[in-house]
Amino acid sequence: MESLKGYVTDWWNDMGIITSLLFGLFGSVIVFGIVRQTFGKREKLPPGPLKIPFPLNIIASLFSKEGKMDMILSAKRKYGDLVSIEIDGQPKILVGSPELVRELFVKHGDVSSSRAASKPLKAMINYTGGIIFGESWQPLRRFSLSALRTFGMGKRSIASKITEEARIFTDGLWESQTVEGVNPSGLLNKAISNVICSITFGKRFEYSDPDYIIQVENIKKIMAGGNIPPVLRIVAQRFPVVFRSPLSKNAKKRLQSLKDFIVQQVDEHDRTFEGDDIRDIVDSFLAECRRLQEKGEQECYIRKEDIWMSVWELFIAGTETTASALAWFFLFMAAHPDIQEQVFKEIVTTIGSERAPVYDDRKNMPYTEATLAEVLRHRPVAPFGLPHVADETIHVRDYVIPKGSTILANILGIHHDPELFPEPSKFDPNRFLSDDGQTFVKNDAYTAFGLGRRSCLGEQLAKMEFFLFATSVLQRFTIRLPAGATPDYSIGHRMMTLLPSDFHIHLDKR
Numbered sequence: 114m115e116s117l118k119g120y121v122t123d124w125w126n127d128m129g130i131i132t133s134l135l136f137g138l139f140g141s142v143i144v145f146g147i148v149r150q151t152f153g154k155r156e157k158l159p160p161g162p163l164k165i166p167f168p169l170n171i172i173a174s175l176f177s178k179e180g181k182m183d184m185i186l187s188a189k190r191k192y193g194d195l196v197s198i199e200i201d202g203q204p205k206i207l208v209g210s211p212e213l214v215r216e217l218f219v220k221h222g223d224v225s226s227s228r229a230a231s232k233p234l235k236a237m238i239n240y241t242g243g244i245i246f247g248e249s250w251q252p253l254r255r256f257s258l259s260a261l262r263t264f265g266m267g268k269r270s271i272a273s274k275i276t277e278e279a280r281i282f283t284d285g286l287w288e289s290q291t292v293e294g295v296n297p298s299g300l301l302n303k304a305i306s307n308v309i310c311s312i313t314f315g316k317r318f319e320y321s322d323p324d325y326i327i328q329v330e331n332i333k334k335i336m337a338g339g340n341i342p343p344v345l346r347i348v349a350q351r352f353p354v355v356f357r358s359p360l361s362k363n364a365k366k367r368l369q370s371l372k373d374f375i376v377q378q379v380d381e382h383d384r385t386f387e388g389d390d391i392r393d394i395v396d397s398f399l400a401e402c403r404r405l406q407e408k409g410e411q412e413c414y415i416r417k418e419d420i421w422m423s424v425w426e427l428f429i430a431g432t433e434t435t436a437s438a439l440a441w442f443f444l445f446m447a448a449h450p451d452i453q454e455q456v457f458k459e460i461v462t463t464i465g466s467e468r469a470p471v472y473d474d475r476k477n478m479p480y481t482e483a484t485l486a487e488v489l490r491h492r493p494v495a496p497f498g499l500p501h502v503a504d505e506t507i508h509v510r511d512y513v514i515p516k517g518s519t520i521l522a523n524i525l526g527i528h529h530d531p532e533l534f535p536e537p538s539k540f541d542p543n544r545f546l547s548d549d550g551q552t553f554v555k556n557d558a559y560t561a562f563g564l565g566r567r568s569c570l571g572e573q574l575a576k577m578e579f580f581l582f583a584t585s586v587l588q589r590f591t592i593r594l595p596a597g598a599t600p601d602y603s604i605g606h607r608m609m610t611l612l613p614s615d616f617h618i619h620l621d622k623r
């Protein structure tokens with residue numbers, strides 16, 4: 114018995130020494146880590162607000178008074194130009210200076226240009242991405258850019274279609290006006306979607322067409338987050354099965370309806386396809402599919418059954434952005450009659466009051482061009498661009514951006530940085546004009562269309578639409594706010610676009 118006791122005591126003593134050693138070693142590692150983190154030059158994540166772990170972040174989001182936009186703007190002020198932050202339960206890196214955006218998206222463009230296809234869309238409608246979110250984005254982007262040039266951007270033919278759409282829109286606006294004025298947003302969405310329809314499907318739809326109304330509404334709802342409440346989005350990051358549950362039923366119905374509409378157009382094009390008469394972008398895709406098929410499957414970066422995803426992305430990227438830019442333009446013009454008059458003066462001297470505007474007119478209209486740039490400076494409608502994903506770990510300044518991180522350009526923060534744009538809250542087109550007011554002057558910090566190899570594919574088209582719609586309306590009407598109303602610059606709830614809260618304007622014939 115005595116010997117057993119002695120054995121246990123010895124063993125305990127021995128273990129005590131080993132345990133002490135282990136504890137000592139463990140403690141040293143921690144102390145070393147703290148010292149190294151505090152004093153050593155060490156790679157670290159960019160600073161940012163405290164990350165609240167799941168599921169506490171759901172509770173925090175329910176009680177948070179700060180909107181998403183405010184949270185992001187205040188993060189730049191508090192933590193600087195490179196911030197790590199969680200949005201809807203997902204970690205992101207926010208890039209808040211034009212130099213850093215260039216460094217990351219241009220200099221490190223070879224490892225920062227991927228995007229990740231949306232999990233909800235994959236789960237709900239088997240969407241794996243096209244030009245924007247597909248894995249074969251490089252050849253698809255090259256091909257789409259050339260197709261867009263052929264059927265849209267910079268071409269006189271599409272310019273005249275845009276001007277015609279702008280006329281129909283302006284008439285519609287005038288006819289819809291009541292004593293309370295008119296909210297331009299609904300008609301704008303229909304008109305701008307029609308421009309994409311003209312380019313992709315070779316036809317436009319009547320604003321009263323019930324099927325078209327459903328699709329415009331679908332795009333609007335999808336852009337607003339597909340009816341999925343923010344809390345559910347946080348949960349779904351952990352449990353993607355939510356996207357297959359009855360909770361997502363409405364969202365899925367909308368997504369499927371838009372998919373069916375596009376697939377139907379593609380099938381119709383396929384049935385009537387003639388190789389020597391390429392009518393629009395869908396025909397261009399079909400012709401490319403056939404060419405690739407003849408060359409053999411391996412090189413096939415687009416298949417007929419995938420075309421809908423690229424067309425879908427053109428609608429998603431090209432409708433609400435441009436429609437919101439124009440909505441902000443109307444609001445700013447109504448709120449600043451003096452600026453509106455200066456734009457009108459330029460319209461009268463350059464275009465006159467009879468001839469319809471053409472895109473070339475902008476070259477002689479620096480004040481108008483400056484006003485349009487100032488709208489997108491003040492309210493960049495794609496405030497964080499589209500998410501990029503780091504393919505490799507990226508070292509930038511003293512920080513590290515780990516492989517797989519989602520990176521967003523904080524365009525809104527850049528455009529409201531007083532160092533880059535003095536008095537950023539002031540709407541002032543003069544910041545884009547030379548001292549004599551005769552020349553439009555670029556500003557390198559202006560990043561409304563993004564930078565680098567994933568910058569906006571539709572920039573030229575968007576600029577054409579913006580100019581032609583804005584001048585077509587102001588040529589015929591004065592815009593004003595309803596009597597007694599003050600301009601509301603607050604931002605309507607959206608995921609990726611920055612659109613004004615609902616507002617009314619009054620039109621008076623010139």
Ligand code: HEM
Pocket residue numbers: 218244245246254426427430431432434435438489493494495497498499500501522560561562563564566567568569570571572574575
């Ligand atoms: C005022 C209107 C618009 C603005 C401010 C705008 C802005 C942007 C921005 C900031 C990006 C993301 C850049 C990045 O990720 O680094 C983007 C991407 C894109 N935009 Fe636009 N956009 C507008 C209109 C349009 C239109 C009309 C089209 C239609 C054809 C379009 C098609 C695209 C596409 C396809 C992409 C993705 C490019 C890629 O992933 O490679 N955009 N846009």
